[in-house]
Amino acid sequence: MRKPVVAVVGRPNVGKSTIFNRIIGDRLAIVEDKPGVTRDRIYSSAEWLNTEFNVIDTGGIDLGDEPFLKQMRQQAEIAIDEADVIIFMVNGREGITSADEEVSQILFRSKKPIVLAVNKIDNPERMNDVYEFYSLGFGEPIGISGSHGLGLGDLLDAVVKHFPEELGEDYDDSTIKFSLIGRPNVGKSSLVNSIVGKERVIVSDIAGTTRDAIDAKFTRDDQEYVIIDTAGMRKKGKVYETTEKYSVLRALKAIDRSDVVLVVLNAEEGIIEQDKKIAGYAHEAGRAVVIVVNKWDAIEKDDKTLREFEQKIRDHFLFLDYAPIVFVSALTKQRLHTLLPVIDQVAENHTMRVKTNVLNDVIMDAVMMNPTPTDKGRRLKINYVTQVAIKPPTFVLFVNDPELLHFSYKRFLENRIRDAFGFKGTPIRIVARSKS
Ligand code: GDP
Ligand code: GDP
Numbered sequence: 001m002r003k004p005v006v007a008v009v010g011r012p013n014v015g016k017s018t019i020f021n022r023i024i025g026d027r028l029a030i031v032e033d034k035p036g037v038t039r040d041r042i043y044s045s046a047e048w049l050n051t052e053f054n055v056i057d058t059g060g061i062d063l064g065d066e067p068f069l070k071q072m073r074q075q076a077e078i079a080i081d082e083a084d085v086i087i088f089m090v091n092g093r094e095g096i097t098s099a100d101e102e103v104s105q106i107l108f109r110s111k112k113p114i115v116l117a118v119n120k121i122d123n124p125e126r127m128n129d130v131y132e133f134y135s136l137g138f139g140e141p142i143g144i145s146g147s148h149g150l151g152l153g154d155l156l157d158a159v160v161k162h163f164p165e166e167l168g169e170d171y172d173d174s175t176i177k178f179s180l181i182g183r184p185n186v187g188k189s190s191l192v193n194s195i196v197g198k199e200r201v202i203v204s205d206i207a208g209t210t211r212d213a214i215d216a217k218f219t220r221d222d223q224e225y226v227i228i229d230t231a232g233m234r235k236k237g238k239v240y241e242t243t244e245k246y247s248v249l250r251a252l253k254a255i256d257r258s259d260v261v262l263v264v265l266n267a268e269e270g271i272i273e274q275d276k277k278i279a280g281y282a283h284e285a286g287r288a289v290v291i292v293v294n295k296w297d298a299i300e301k302d303d304k305t306l307r308e309f310e311q312k313i314r315d316h317f318l319f320l321d322y323a324p325i326v327f328v329s330a331l332t333k334q335r336l337h338t339l340l341p342v343i344d345q346v347a348e349n350h351t352m353r354v355k356t357n358v359l360n361d362v363i364m365d366a367v368m369m370n371p372t373p374t375d376k377g378r379r380l381k382i383n384y385v386t387q388v389a390i391k392p393p394t395f396v397l398f399v400n401d402p403e404l405l406h407f408s409y410k411r412f413l414e415n416r417i418r419d420a421f422g423f424k425g426t427p428i429r430i431v432a433r434s435k436s
Contacts, residue, residue: 002257003045004163007056007079009107010089011072011099015119019089020044020057020144023156042245043252045285048156051163054256056082061245068101074240075429076103080110082249085162087155088138092118092129096136102138113162115142117155122148171226175217176347178435179254181278182264182291184247187294190330191264192216192230195339220340229254244274251278259391260288260347260425262339263320267295267309267327271316279317286392288350288426289323290342322418326426346425351390354421359385359395366416373409379402383435394429402432 006023008016018029024044026141040275041061046053067073079086088107090100107114123144133141142158144151171177180188196218216227229250240246255261262281265271283290299305310325317323325343328335363385372380381400388396396416400403408428417428 002146002167002226004051004053004167005056005082006046006053006087006159006252007083008056008087008101009072009090011074011091011097011103012059012068014089014091015146016059016089017057017154019087019119019144019155021058022146022152023055023282043249043281045256046066048160048392051160053160053163054251054253061240061243061249063240063243068108069099072099072103073106076106076238078246078249080112082247082253084164084167085110085159086110086112086114087117087159088114088136089117090133090136090141092121092126092133092143095129095132100136104138108137113137115155115158115162117151118143118144121145129341130146135381145392159169159372160411168321171217172224175226176260176343177226177228177258178262178343178347179251179258180262180264181251181255181282183266184273186264186266187330188264189230191262191292191294192227194330194333194336195215196227209211223344225343228257239399248274248278252254252281254283255282255287258287258340259350260290260343262290262292262343263294263317263323264292264294265313267293267299270315276316279320283319283427284287286427286429288346288392289320289341290346291320291325292339293325294328294330296327297332297425298336299388322423322425323414342425349423350392350426352393352421352423352426353390354387354393358420362416362420363397363413367415370412373404373406375406378404380409391428392427392429393423394431397430397432398435399432400434402434 003236008020010016020042024041024046028148035220042057044055046055056079058079061075061078063074065073086107088103090096114132116136116138117326118133120146123125127143128142130141142151143156152208163389182188190343196216218225219225228354255278261279263275263279263282271332279289279291280386293309306327313325314321324343324346326335326338328339331335363382367382372382379399382397383400384398386398388394388395397405397413410432414428414430417423417430
């Protein structure tokens with residue numbers, strides 16, 4: 001089931017990114033060098049009262065040198081296209097401006113549920129400033145303060161109430177859903193065409209899907225596959241579809257709907273920051289990952305080329321050390337037959353469950369080999385381990401004090417689990433809980 005999507009819109013400086021950061025909480029990016037850089041992150045998972053959703057900060061979608069009214073209009077359109085619920089944000093200190101009215105007009109025309117948030121209500125005396133916003137016609141305005149964290153609960157309660165009950169587009173559990181992610185021109189569409197050939201069925205108008213999500217369904221050797229949000233096959237036409245941040249947003253949304261993400265690189269080009277960011281999101285989202293190097297026909301090769309390329313990828317994608325790398329050519333179809341078996345394999349690992357007793361033996365052996373860390377004279381004690389989830393495989397360690405499980409020891413245990421059970425291609429999560 002896909003997660004509901006919430007978008008925040010409003011004119012500049014009303015506090016959208018402040019609220020976005022509040023909503024996503026302490027979900028620090030694992031791969032970003034500088035956490036907390038505003039506007040770097042425009043899309044994230046979030047949670048309220050055990051309901052998971054994704055949130056978009058449309059203010060962070062930079063639409064170039066367009067005049068600001070035009071940018072705002074486009075951001076509102078993106079929110080309408082991409083979101084299930086829209087938070088329309090205004091500034092309680094400034095009252096209604098013509099720009100607010102402009103955004104209202106656009107939102108009114110959509111059929112999406114709108115929650116009106118009046119920000120910068122930093123103390124209760126300011127609640128009077130909220131009432132004039134009733135006249136915008138979106139029902140009861142909710143007073144909040146992004147900088148003080150006030151009213152956030154009321155806001156999210158209102159948002160969650162509007163989540164659709166049916167989110168459609170649910171494929172059979174045994175169907176492997178994957179997406180191809182990568183910069184323009186790396187060969188995503190060519191790969192899709194070469195893999196699927198003529199047998200694809202386009203699945204687009206499923207109830208509950210966003211307007212222009214296009215999936216391709218096909219069957220090979222009795223296994224069903226769906227390629228999510230097929231690259232290059234979307235209807236083009238809207239101005240913002242060519243902007244970089246928007247295409248990143250689409251990629252992140254496709255990742256959310258996938259089991260397996262193919263990170264496609266072009267053998268002729270290097271790896272850039274953008275590739276890392278998107279791959280990092282797949283990792284954080286807990287998706288299985290395969291790195292696909294396309295256009296392998298186009299480069300001069302000797303007996304070292306493959307190893308060197310592999311090393312370069314490993315150096316750049318340190319956090320994806322579990323991801324297999326496949327070298328292919330969509331053009332000559334060279335090694336293309338290796339791709340689906342790898343996808344099958346990582347999808348299987350993504351859903352693998354291991355036996356609790358074997359798992360405990362593996363961990364106890366690991367502890368014998370490399371004793372648990374101590375901190376201020378206290379030693380980490382692991383009592384019991386169990387796998388609590390798949391997609392990705394998630395393990396809970398019951399310990400004396402979760403604080404004692406340092407990153408490096410966790411990493412060590414992860415490697416022991418990988419050595420013992422495989423898990424090639426899938427991230428795994430290890431969580432420490434104090435035994436009660
Ligand atoms: P955006 O352009 O809509 O994303 O706005 P920002 O989140 O970047 O915030 C714009 C400015 O308003 C920043 O200086 C914030 O610190 C400030 N700000 C955000 N929320 C509040 C709030 O609740 N109260 C006050 N007083 N200032 C706020
Ligand atoms: P996308 O933007 O990632 O979907 O990339 P396309 O599939 O549209 O391909 C971009 C260009 O690269 C096209 O001109 C393709 O013909 C070319 N191309 C795609 N795959 C290969 C390949 O394996 N080898 C070579 N030499 N060219 C390729």
